[in-house]
Amino acid sequence: MESIQSIKQRFGIIGNTPSLNRAIEKAIQVAPTDISVLVTGESGVGKESIPKIIHQLSHRKHNKYIAVNCGAIPEGTIDSELFGHEKGAFTGATQTREGYFEVADGGTIFLDEVGELPLTTQVRLLRVLENGEFLKVGSSKVQKTNVRIVAATNVNMFEAIDKEKFREDLYYRLSTVDIHLPPLRERREDIHLLFRKFASDFALKYKMPTVKLTDPAVQMLTKHRWGGNIRQLRNIAEQLSVLEQDRTISASTLQNYLPSANTNLPAVIKTSKSESDFSSEREILYKVLFDMKSDLNDLKKLTMELMKNGNTKDVEKNNESLIQKIYGNDDDNDTSFKEPIENNDVISIPEHTPSDIEIVNIQDKYHFAEEIEEEETLSLHDKELELIKKSLERHNGKRKLAAAELGISERTLYRKIKQYDL
Numbered sequence: 527m528e529s530i531q532s533i534k535q536r537f538g539i540i541g542n543t544p545s546l547n548r549a550i551e552k553a554i555q556v557a558p559t560d561i562s563v564l565v566t567g568e569s570g571v572g573k574e575s576i577p578k579i580i581h582q583l584s585h586r587k588h589n590k591y592i593a594v595n596c597g598a599i600p601e602g603t604i605d606s607e608l609f610g611h612e613k614g615a616f617t618g619a620t621q622t623r624e625g626y627f628e629v630a631d632g633g634t635i636f637l638d639e640v641g642e643l644p645l646t647t648q649v650r651l652l653r654v655l656e657n658g659e660f661l662k663v664g665s666s667k668v669q670k671t672n673v674r675i676v677a678a679t680n681v682n683m684f685e686a687i688d689k690e691k692f693r694e695d696l697y698y699r700l701s702t703v704d705i706h707l708p709p710l711r712e713r714r715e716d717i718h719l720l721f722r723k724f725a726s727d728f729a730l731k732y733k734m735p736t737v738k739l740t741d742p743a744v745q746m747l748t749k750h751r752w753g754g755n756i757r758q759l760r761n762i763a764e765q766l767s768v769l770e771q772d773r774t775i776s777a778s779t780l781q782n783y784l785p786s787a788n789t790n791l792p793a794v795i796k797t798s799k800s801e802s803d804f805s806s807e808r809e810i811l812y813k814v815l816f817d818m819k820s821d822l823n824d825l826k827k828l829t830m831e832l833m834k835n836g837n838t839k840d841v842e843k844n845n846e847s848l849i850q851k852i853y854g855n856d857d858d859n860d861t862s863f864k865e866p867i868e869n870n871d872v873i874s875i876p877e878h879t880p881s882d883i884e885i886v887n888i889q890d891k892y893h894f895a896e897e898i899e900e901e902e903t904l905s906l907h908d909k910e911l912e913l914i915k916k917s918l919e920r921h922n923g924k925r926k927l928a929a930a931e932l933g934i935s936e937r938t939l940y941r942k943i944k945q946y947d948l
């Protein structure tokens with residue numbers, strides 16, 4: 527069996543804490559089996575290496591390894607991504623498509639952020655875990671696949687089970703073996719080691735001398751709470767490597783790079799009460815605006831849904847009146863709203879719509895709605911961005927907490943982070 531040290535080298539894993547070694551050892555032990563593994567641990571602790579180790583040390587290593595970020599795929603398409611779909615299964619399904627479970631037959635699938643899977647997908651996953659069976663979306667033909675599943679999560683799955691967001695039976699099926707990666711603050715002896723490795727990597731990358739820490743700086747680094755774990759440590763090593771002229775980093779320089787709310791120092795009292803009151807009021811206002819935008823989007827979605835499903839004159843009439851209700855009357859026949867929109871896919875008018883004139887009408891209304899939405903978006907965009915940034919900062923980048931505070935799902939937050947490139 528390959529030694530733990532050579533595995534670490536092969537997969538670029540730094541550290542020597544017993545709890546880290548135990549996690550890697552467990553991965554080595556379970557690799558040759560087909561047992562499902564659940565990797566747990568806070569964000570940024572290095573969960574992504576474990577499924578790679580498991581795959582590479584298994585008899586599946588010559589077959590596919592597919593990593594799926596369950597939190598990043600929209601709910602509407604995730605079943606089709608994972609299990610494929612039949613031609614015509616839904617609007618836009620012009621071809622039969624293989625899903626990851628078909629493509630990875632004989633290999634390994636890594637389901638990252640598995641706690642984000644919608645409940646309907648969880649049912650499909652349970653079936654595939656239990657007997658290797660699955661159905662493409664829109665098909666009634668049972669297919670077989672032989673896939674080893676490694677899942678990961680940085681959220682408390684028991685909480686998710688309690689809130690009925692995650693199936694208990696699936697949880698136990700996924701976590702036959704649980705591999706837990708410790709947070710960095712429980713691996714203090716690895717912190718400086720990791721920093722030195724990152725500093726030397728970045729020196730190479732940016733062709734500059736390696737930054738070094740003074741002893742007090744090392745102490746400060748080691749005592750820090752590291753809410754974002756190794757990812758955060760790596761970011762700070764990169765910033766120091768790029769920005770600091772003096773390559774010897776003192777504690778006071780380092781202090782500037784560590785988020786203050788995140789240190790182990792006693793809480794700092796806010797400078798001015800009125801200032802903090804103002805900022806909290808502003809945040810409430812942002813939240814209201816944010817919620818309003820969500821509502822607006824929901825309404826838009828509902829409208830689109832009704833339009834999609836409707837295939838009789840009556841329903842179309844209802845759609846029109848619904849739009850009027852939501853967006854007001856546009857009896858003034860403003861021609862600027864009359865040009866038909868280009869992307870007809872968005873509405874997908876049924877083919878047997880009674881007459882062309884009605885199609886144009888519906889599109890006009892839709893276009894009108896889009897114009898209003900655009901204006902709203904322009905004014906809300908910055909607010910939303912700022913609110914998300916603030917919330918993420920407050921929670922040291924922990925999406926789960928930020929999402930809870932913002933009152934949106936982690937999935938939505940994830941998409942917004944991608945969208946705004948945060």
Ligand SMILES: Nc1ncnc2c1ncn2[C@@H]1O[C@H](COP(=O)(O)OP(=O)(O)OP(=O)(O)O)[C@@H](O)[C@H]1O
Nearest residue numbers: 538539540568569570571572573574575680756757
């Ligand atoms: N022991 C380690 N040695 C070197 N680099 C590491 C180690 N652990 C993690 N890293 C690095 O830290 C970063 C974050 O790791 P990773 O993406 O695996 O986190 P994660 O646990 O999947 O977090 P999340 O739950 O947020 O997805 C990566 O760049 C990874 O290479």
Ligand SMILES: [Mg+2]
Nearest residue numbers: 570573574638
């Ligand atoms: Mg990850």
